[in-house]
Amino acid sequence: MESHLQQQQHQQAQNDQDSSSKGSFLCRQSSRRWTPTTDQIRILKDLYYNNGVRSPSADQIQRISSRLRQYGKIEGRNVFYWFQNHKARERQKKMFSTSTTDHHVPMQRPTSITLANNKFPTNITPGYSPPSSSSTGVLTVGQIGNYGYGSITMEKSFRDCSISACGSSTASASESLSHNLGWVGIDPAYSSSYSFFEPKRFMDGIHEEGQ
Amino acid sequence: MESHLQQQQHQQAQNDQDSSSKGSFLCRQSSRRWTPTTDQIRILKDLYYNNGVRSPSADQIQRISSRLRQYGKIEGRNVFYWFQNHKARERQKKMFSTSTTDHHVPMQRPTSITLANNKFPTNITPGYSPPSSSSTGVLTVGQIGNYGYGSITMEKSFRDCSISACGSSTASASESLSHNLGWVGIDPAYSSSYSFFEPKRFMDGIHEEGQ
DNA sequence: ACGATATGAATGAATG
DNA sequence: CATTCATTCATATCGT
Numbered sequence: 001m002e003s004h005l006q007q008q009q010h011q012q013a014q015n016d017q018d019s020s021s022k023g024s025f026l027c028r029q030s031s032r033r034w035t036p037t038t039d040q041i042r043i044l045k046d047l048y049y050n051n052g053v054r055s056p057s058a059d060q061i062q063r064i065s066s067r068l069r070q071y072g073k074i075e076g077r078n079v080f081y082w083f084q085n086h087k088a089r090e091r092q093k094k095m096f097s098t099s100t101t102d103h104h105v106p107m108q109r110p111t112s113i114t115l116a117n118n119k120f121p122t123n124i125t126p127g128y129s130p131p132s133s134s135s136t137g138v139l140t141v142g143q144i145g146n147y148g149y150g151s152i153t154m155e156k157s158f159r160d161c162s163i164s165a166c167g168s169s170t171a172s173a174s175e176s177l178s179h180n181l182g183w184v185g186i187d188p189a190y191s192s193s194y195s196f197f198e199p200k201r202f203m204d205g206i207h208e209e210g211q
Numbered sequence: 212m213e214s215h216l217q218q219q220q221h222q223q224a225q226n227d228q229d230s231s232s233k234g235s236f237l238c239r240q241s242s243r244r245w246t247p248t249t250d251q252i253r254i255l256k257d258l259y260y261n262n263g264v265r266s267p268s269a270d271q272i273q274r275i276s277s278r279l280r281q282y283g284k285i286e287g288r289n290v291f292y293w294f295q296n297h298k299a300r301e302r303q304k305k306m307f308s309t310s311t312t313d314h315h316v317p318m319q320r321p322t323s324i325t326l327a328n329n330k331f332p333t334n335i336t337p338g339y340s341p342p343s344s345s346s347t348g349v350l351t352v353g354q355i356g357n358y359g360y361g362s363i364t365m366e367k368s369f370r371d372c373s374i375s376a377c378g379s380s381t382a383s384a385s386e387s388l389s390h391n392l393g394w395v396g397i398d399p400a401y402s403s404s405y406s407f408f409e410p411k412r413f414m415d416g417i418h419e420e421g422q
Numbered sequence: 423a424c425g426a427t428a429t430g431a432a433t434g435a436a437t438g
Numbered sequence: 439c440a441t442t443c444a445t446t447c448a449t450a451t452c453g454t
Contacts, residue, residue, distance in 0.1 A: 033445075077435085082433095085434065085435085088440070243449085246429095266441075289430080293430080295431095298442095298443095300428090
């Protein structure tokens with residue numbers, strides 16, 4: 001994947017705070033629609049995969065968008081749509097790939113889905129604390145458990161994010177035909193958290209920006 | 212995402228289409244993206260024009276792609292995209308030719324076309340003139356049931372991700388997202404669940420920031 | 423070999 | 439959530 005990232009970072013030309021990373025070549029996109037920055041994408045994917053966020057509540061959406069706003073212009077609706085689309089398209093991909101080639105998978109009705117995948121880290125890693133953070137409750141908890149739709153819909157969540165540090169951005173990296181499966185690298189910067197032993201609500205912290 | 216991580220890695224040995232499609236000219240190409248053979252195009256157009264297929268369901272897509280596979284490599288997604296694009300461009304073409312007297316405008320990448328689109332309700336069989344006459348009723352594109360995904364769906368997971376922190380050595384994108392992130396914990400007990408709070412909630416304060 | 427065009431692919435935004 | 443529209447990017451193909 002990603003053989004040629006040759007262009008645009010689409011930093012919105014006006015309301016953009018700052019791109020704390022990467023090129024941002026200012027491709028002068030001036031899109032009418034939100035063009036997420038790589039940082040925003042990364043965080044969103046982290047929430048999606050590492051924290052199991054699928055359909056964030058309005059409250060979460062506000063927080064997420066607030067946090068993402070430091071990486072570029074964003075609104076709550078963008079976050080909302082992103083999660084919806086991401087989930088839908090993941091499902092769509094499955095649809096396309098099922099029962100191709102006239103062979104049918106013998107799928108025998110998963111009576112009990114072992115949803116202990118990585119929806120929420122049962123295997124917590126205590127002791128890790130984000131760099132330069134006190135105990136200010138950096139408790140990034142996503143939704144735990146499956147709450148909405150009956151059973152499935154929680155995809156494996158494997159895959160995602162290969163933070164490839166390409167040497168030069170101009171040349172084509174390589175046609176790596178690496179065939180998915182297994183994520184090739186997670187963001188080491190921060191790992192997911194948990195909150196199963198402290199269900200108390202932390203109403204402090206951040207509040208909704210009136211914007 | 213702006214980086215267009217498209218270019219999934221599904222390029223494979225690419226069975227020579229010419230083995231089956233000896234229709235017109237061979238399309239020998241080892242491209243990364245699907246290049247339909249003439250036979251595939253013919254069938255697709257037949258479905259489109261003669262059968263009124265516009266947005267095939269997942270089930271139909273499976274059958275169509277399976278059928279087309281004998282004419283060359285193809286996946287369900289290709290069929291999906293083909294119909295989407297074909298429909299969209301047909302409409303676009305039609306819209307462009309509504310007012311322009313009679314001369315052919317090159318419509319070279321209309322960046323800001325004024326799509327005053329109105330949502331027409333899936334009007335099938337519009338009465339086009341099929342460029343390619345029907346040949347064979349190759350497919351049974353009717354809903355035959357078999358509509359029940361939602362089970363296992365063996366996790367394909369291609370595509371995705373590519374955060375590629377393309378920077379030589381300075382300022383990787385991973386830094387400040389470890390601390391003071393926003394959301395400090397949601398109510399795990401009953402997280403207002405999956406109510407469809409429409410983004411209307413977030414759309415109240417939308418304003419034109421672009422342009 | 424280029425440049426324009428056609429079209430596959432991806433994704434944000436909506437609507438049902 | 440499912441479907442669909444709109445828009446944009448990337449590239450194969452073709453014309454000159």
